Amino acid sequence: MISVILPVYNEEKILEATVKQIERILAKIPEKTEIIISEDGSTDKTVEIAKRLENSQIRLLHSKKRLGKGASIIRSAKFATGDIIIFMDADLASEPKFLEKLIAPIKEGADIVVASRYLKGSKTSRDFFRHVASKCFNWLVRLLLGSKISDHQCGFKAFRRKEAVGIFEKIDDQRWFFDAEFLVRAQWKKLKIKEIPIEWNEAGTSKFNLLRDGFMMGISLIKFKLKHW
Numbered sequence: 001m002i003s004v005i006l007p008v009y010n011e012e013k014i015l016e017a018t019v020k021q022i023e024r025i026l027a028k029i030p031e032k033t034e035i036i037i038s039e040d041g042s043t044d045k046t047v048e049i050a051k052r053l054e055n056s057q058i059r060l061l062h063s064k065k066r067l068g069k070g071a072s073i074i075r076s077a078k079f080a081t082g083d084i085i086i087f088m089d090a091d092l093a094s095e096p097k098f099l100e101k102l103i104a105p106i107k108e109g110a111d112i113v114v115a116s117r118y119l120k121g122s123k124t125s126r127d128f129f130r131h132v133a134s135k136c137f138n139w140l141v142r143l144l145l146g147s148k149i150s151d152h153q154c155g156f157k158a159f160r161r162k163e164a165v166g167i168f169e170k171i172d173d174q175r176w177f178f179d180a181e182f183l184v185r186a187q188w189k190k191l192k193i194k195e196i197p198i199e200w201n202e203a204g205t206s207k208f209n210l211l212r213d214g215f216m217m218g219i220s221l222i223k224f225k226l227k228h229w
Contacts, residue, residue, distance in 0.1 A: 070178025
């Protein structure tokens with residue numbers, strides 16, 4: 001069983017189209033699949049639309065209050081029934097056709113597969129300042145925490161459920177720093193991590209605020225480094 005987690009917050013304009021596109025991709029995969037709409041305290045009609053989309057394959061996990069990206073994914077991973085779990089951003093900045101390529105290394109023995117915007121063969125389109133900020137952040141994670149990953153924050157990852165749940169229980173930051181902390185802790189556990197190139201196009205619907213959230217990610221990085229000196 002493969003579970004695809006779709007964290008959403010105020011995505012009434014794109015949710016239905018996103019789910020339908022993921023459904024079409026998953027229909028080509030031989031394994032049984034499910035889509036979990038991980039709704040995170042939305043104030044628009046996201047919940048109403050998600051409820052309408054529910055069926056035997058699509059499940060809604062609703063939160064009355066905003067939890068944050070990391071907390072939403074951790075909660076959904078426990079709710080999921082899949083042996084392999086994928087999470088991806090609802091804006092589909094990561095090209096969904098790469099779902100099968102994301103799963104393949106897991107079947108071959110990898111514990112975690114990370115889509116990277118910075119590998120040879122990747123094709124990306126994004127704002128210059130966000131690109132520079134992202135490169136700087138990833139460099140700092142490698143420098144301060146000893147990570148070997150090129151792209152910690154791309155919102156398109158797959159992992160074995162049995163390996164990830166134990167790491168999730170130790171996660172300190174359950175917001176934007178979640179991805180980096182998860183991958184750093186996975187490396188500490190000597191899990192087999194595979195990066196693959198991706199086609200990625202920045203979407204105008206992203207909820208990430210470069211100044212506010214970027215600053216908080218930097219603070220979280222420093223706090224994590226000091227705690228695990």
